[in-house]
Amino acid sequence: MKKILIAPSILSADFSDLQKDISMIENAGADWLHIDVMDGHFVPNITIGPLVIKNIRKHSKLFFDVHLMITNPEKYWENFQDAGADAIVFHQEVLCNKQKLITDIKSAGLKAGISIKPNTPVETILPLLPFIDIVLIMTVEPGFGGQSFMDEVLPKITTLRKIMDNDKYNFLIEVDGGINLDTAKKCFSAGADVLVSGNYIFLSDNPVKVLQELKSIN
Ligand code: DX5
Ligand code: ZN
Secondary structure, X not given: OOOOEEEEEHXXXXXXXXXXXHHHHHHXXXXXXXEEEEEOXXXXXXXXXXXXXXXHHOOOOOEEEEEEEXXXXXXXXXXXXXXXXXXXXXXXXXXXXXXXXXXXXXXXXOEEEEEEOOOXXXXXXXXXXXXXXEEEEEOOOXXXXXXXXXXXXXXXXHHHHHXXXXXXXXXXXXXXXXXXXXXXXHHHHXXXXXXXXXXXXXXXXXXXXXXXXXXXXX
């Protein structure tokens, strides 16, 4: 049976001691580490850049899933490669040559991902699907952790799963925003492969237990 991958989002971790929180979730069986990069332009919030990623890279062997919520991914992605990213996920809504960007990222030996905001239809990324490694479906408006899951986005997961199965594409479907045990089950049933979770894990009384519960959904 298909196993779900869980990618805790460090946006909700303790930024005064990232090493402690990352070790905790790594030891508890996290599959990926989701790292939210925001530029205050593509989204109304500013988070971290390559310098922080480079430093946490020294302390973790996790797969670094770098979610670029920035306006110019083509200009900056190599800085994130140098910092130790394993996957570079950028947004469909930015203006750049996405086909070239995917090729460049993959040629560098990294996984390439495309993300769509809640109001962006799956149809807009159809031409990219044969080339992409990850599709990241946003189930909140990007910019902040701790928002409520938008149920109306669920059909996009089902649609993508159908397209992948019919056309024999080979990307992972990742879902980001408002994931808790209840919404995780809905996403898994709809066909998700990877679930990002921030507040639900890091703000709980027992992050290790919560992570293990998420990992065991089926
Ligand atoms: C939002 C970010 C998410 C966020 C998820 O723009 O892309 O990764 O950290 O946090 P929760 O799980 O709290 O919604
Ligand atoms: Zn994210």
